[in-house]
Amino acid sequence: MNNKRVHGASIGDVARRAGVSAATVSRVFNGTKYVAPDLEERVRAAVAELDYEPYGPARALRQQRVRVWAVIIADVENPFFTSVVRGIEDVAYTNGYRLVLCNSDEDVTKETEYLDIALRERMAGVVIAAASTSESKVDRLTESGIPVVAIDREVESSSVNSVMVDNRGGARAATAHLLDNGWERIGCIVGPTRVSTSNQRLDGYRRALTERGHSVDKSLVRRADFRVEGGYKAARSLLERADPPDALFVANNLMTLGALHAVEDVGRAVPDDLGIVGFDDSPAADLIRPRLTVVAQPTYQIGQRAGQLLLTGADDSFTRHEVLSTELIVRDSSARETSVRRLQPERG
Amino acid sequence: MNNKRVHGASIGDVARRAGVSAATVSRVFNGTKYVAPDLEERVRAAVAELDYEPYGPARALRQQRVRVWAVIIADVENPFFTSVVRGIEDVAYTNGYRLVLCNSDEDVTKETEYLDIALRERMAGVVIAAASTSESKVDRLTESGIPVVAIDREVESSSVNSVMVDNRGGARAATAHLLDNGWERIGCIVGPTRVSTSNQRLDGYRRALTERGHSVDKSLVRRADFRVEGGYKAARSLLERADPPDALFVANNLMTLGALHAVEDVGRAVPDDLGIVGFDDSPAADLIRPRLTVVAQPTYQIGQRAGQLLLTGADDSFTRHEVLSTELIVRDSSARETSVRRLQPERG
DNA sequence: GTGAAAGCGCTAACAC
DNA sequence: GTGTTAGCGCTTTCAC
Numbered sequence: 001m002n003n004k005r006v007h008g009a010s011i012g013d014v015a016r017r018a019g020v021s022a023a024t025v026s027r028v029f030n031g032t033k034y035v036a037p038d039l040e041e042r043v044r045a046a047v048a049e050l051d052y053e054p055y056g057p058a059r060a061l062r063q064q065r066v067r068v069w070a071v072i073i074a075d076v077e078n079p080f081f082t083s084v085v086r087g088i089e090d091v092a093y094t095n096g097y098r099l100v101l102c103n104s105d106e107d108v109t110k111e112t113e114y115l116d117i118a119l120r121e122r123m124a125g126v127v128i129a130a131a132s133t134s135e136s137k138v139d140r141l142t143e144s145g146i147p148v149v150a151i152d153r154e155v156e157s158s159s160v161n162s163v164m165v166d167n168r169g170g171a172r173a174a175t176a177h178l179l180d181n182g183w184e185r186i187g188c189i190v191g192p193t194r195v196s197t198s199n200q201r202l203d204g205y206r207r208a209l210t211e212r213g214h215s216v217d218k219s220l221v222r223r224a225d226f227r228v229e230g231g232y233k234a235a236r237s238l239l240e241r242a243d244p245p246d247a248l249f250v251a252n253n254l255m256t257l258g259a260l261h262a263v264e265d266v267g268r269a270v271p272d273d274l275g276i277v278g279f280d281d282s283p284a285a286d287l288i289r290p291r292l293t294v295v296a297q298p299t300y301q302i303g304q305r306a307g308q309l310l311l312t313g314a315d316d317s318f319t320r321h322e323v324l325s326t327e328l329i330v331r332d333s334s335a336r337e338t339s340v341r342r343l344q345p346e347r348g
Numbered sequence: 349m350n351n352k353r354v355h356g357a358s359i360g361d362v363a364r365r366a367g368v369s370a371a372t373v374s375r376v377f378n379g380t381k382y383v384a385p386d387l388e389e390r391v392r393a394a395v396a397e398l399d400y401e402p403y404g405p406a407r408a409l410r411q412q413r414v415r416v417w418a419v420i421i422a423d424v425e426n427p428f429f430t431s432v433v434r435g436i437e438d439v440a441y442t443n444g445y446r447l448v449l450c451n452s453d454e455d456v457t458k459e460t461e462y463l464d465i466a467l468r469e470r471m472a473g474v475v476i477a478a479a480s481t482s483e484s485k486v487d488r489l490t491e492s493g494i495p496v497v498a499i500d501r502e503v504e505s506s507s508v509n510s511v512m513v514d515n516r517g518g519a520r521a522a523t524a525h526l527l528d529n530g531w532e533r534i535g536c537i538v539g540p541t542r543v544s545t546s547n548q549r550l551d552g553y554r555r556a557l558t559e560r561g562h563s564v565d566k567s568l569v570r571r572a573d574f575r576v577e578g579g580y581k582a583a584r585s586l587l588e589r590a591d592p593p594d595a596l597f598v599a600n601n602l603m604t605l606g607a608l609h610a611v612e613d614v615g616r617a618v619p620d621d622l623g624i625v626g627f628d629d630s631p632a633a634d635l636i637r638p639r640l641t642v643v644a645q646p647t648y649q650i651g652q653r654a655g656q657l658l659l660t661g662a663d664d665s666f667t668r669h670e671v672l673s674t675e676l677i678v679r680d681s682s683a684r685e686t687s688v689r690r691l692q693p694e695r696g
Numbered sequence: 697g698t699g700a701a702a703g704c705g706c707t708a709a710c711a712c
Numbered sequence: 713g714t715g716t717t718a719g720c721g722c723t724t725t726c727a728c
């Protein structure tokens with residue numbers, strides 16, 4: 001029954017069939033040395049007949065290199081990360097690298113496994129959005145000569161390049177914007193302590209408050225998990241207080257969706273009696289009603305710069321840290337005194 | 349300046365340091381045979397000191413197998429696919445396989461490259477959401493003994509297992525639902541012909557119309573590209589007709605977002621004078637106003653079943669095709685005569 | 697210009 | 713129980 005070949009033909013099979021040596025087949029494949037046209041022709045024919053495909057591991061073993069980058073992200077289901085991946089991918093692709101995408105699922109253990117794999121396979125480079133600033137162990141990679149670029153989230157390591165955004169500034173602008181619009185008790189939902197973006201965004205929120213003479217009420221801050229469900233619970237717990245906030249700054253896209261669900265379930269109306277600003281834009285942000293005011297990040301460029309740093313970082317001895325800026329996109333969810341808008345279509 | 353090791357220690361280095369043979373080190377690592385406790389201890393110590401990590405390609409070459417599955421999807425930025433990936437991932441992970449995720453970007457050439465890589469690396473299995481029914485070449489893999497599971501989109505091959513959903517039925521239900529709600533001229537936006545889901549969903553749409561005695565007006569059907577921008581353009585071109593449709597069935601999530609933008613730009617109001625049903629649910633679907641009526645797919649289960657088929661498919665000689673059912677989730681975007689609802693919150 | 701041979705790092709078969 | 717040896721499939725000297 002089982003008459004399938006378990007493996008394809010080897011270079012030896014091709015050589016035999018073409019009546020040449022394995023070395024010649026190799027040279028034809030890699031274009032590494034001149035091969036007489038007639039031999040080349042015979043080799044190509046044999047390759048076609050046998051449906052030969054060079055065996056990756058054997059090549060890698062011999063050449064001690066593999067043109068693959070690992071991209072380890074904290075959540076494949078978060079469009080922010082997948083959009084960043086597109087940026088990396090384009091750089092990789094045009095430079096002859098292939099990408100493997102690994103999902104750590106915000107889990108340091110899983111992340112460590114993927115880092116180990118990158119090490120075992122001696123991959124050409126790693127881009128990581130770390131699950132934890134202090135626990136993500138990337139030094140083993142850089143010590144083995146594998147360049148690493150951290151994106152979005154910082155890691156404690158002196159040897160990795162990084163591409164971050166100005167989280168503090170973005171959060172500060174978001175919060176200041178809410179204050180400017182007349183909101184006064186602003187709640188804040190951020191991510192876990194172990195991730196740098198959480199702390200920086202929280203810091204930006206605090207800064208905006210103190211800069212404008214507001215005190216920071218710790219009880220208005222919630223730590224969640226950067227996921228929809230976490231945002232929902234955190235928002236509910238804030239809004240069900242006896243003394244709930246009148247606005248929310250939510251520090252990532254998925255939690256913002258959760259928070260909006262909570263707002264609805266709790267019976268508050270945005271922005272009539274609750275202002276909201278989120279972090280990260282999304283294609284749905286201006287389809288949601290009211291349209292979401294957000295701090296947008298240059299996702300594609302983050303990925304692109306990361307890819308470029310991986311390319312140059314390999315032969316560059318000092319580390320680079322890039323910080324891209326964010327942009328506050330003001331839509332409707334943060335506007336005070338706005339009631340039912342656009343009952344009448346504005347254009348046609 | 350360059351005092352980094354380029355590569356880590358080899359098994360020989362560890363053996364030497366521990367005063368044992370390479371075979372013993374290998375046995376300690378793989379738990380394949382009993383090793384005396386004192387030797388094992390020395391080996392572990394040496395491994396720790398040298399920070400040894402076994403070299404993947406060498407292992408793979410020797411063992412002729414790699415515990416990695418490739419997942420090739422058409423669009424990493426589409427939450428439908430990433431959600432499916434989570435399902436695959438969980439099965440893979442609990443069975444000791446690792447996943448590499450490849451983005452074909454709806455491009456057959458790119459997809460072929462990834463298929464070639466899977467073949468070259470002799471990966472343990474491949475899950476593919478194919479960029480094209482007829483052009484996606486998966487037979488080379490199955491002929492080499494690599495099990496392949498097609499998800500979401502069919503491929504022309506007798507040797508691959510598959511997990512699909514009932515696209516025809518879902519589209520039919522969606523369209524019938526619009527008709528039942530009193531909409532009469534229903535436009536349809538589907539994907540490219542080369543993808544099976546496009547054609548099946550279009551077919552379901554047609555069936556619902558003819559079943560209820562409506563004729564199928566070809567000019568109300570648009571082919572787009574399964575992306576936001578494509579949905580936008582297609583919807584605009586439909587809505588800007590002299591004789592525009594009064595409802596839309598949009599055959600995927602991203603195109604639905606685009607269509608909603610178009611509806612807005614064109615000045616139509618949903619559902620007051622336009623009904624919409626989309627395909628694929630999303631966390632934002634009931635935050636969008638009006639809430640989106642959608643045909644939901646069991647994304648996680650699609651992935652899970654695909655993973656399971658990959659596990660069993662390896663030693664199973666006949667092919668299986670599974671079809672999971674969809675569910676019409678009726679929200680507000682399809683309801684006729686519904687005007688501004690829930691001005692008053694329903695719960696508190 | 698081409699072939700023969702060595703060897704990348706690992707594991708499995710075989711000795712002892 | 714442990715070491716020695718061979719060899720996975722490929723590329724790259726080194727001869728000729």
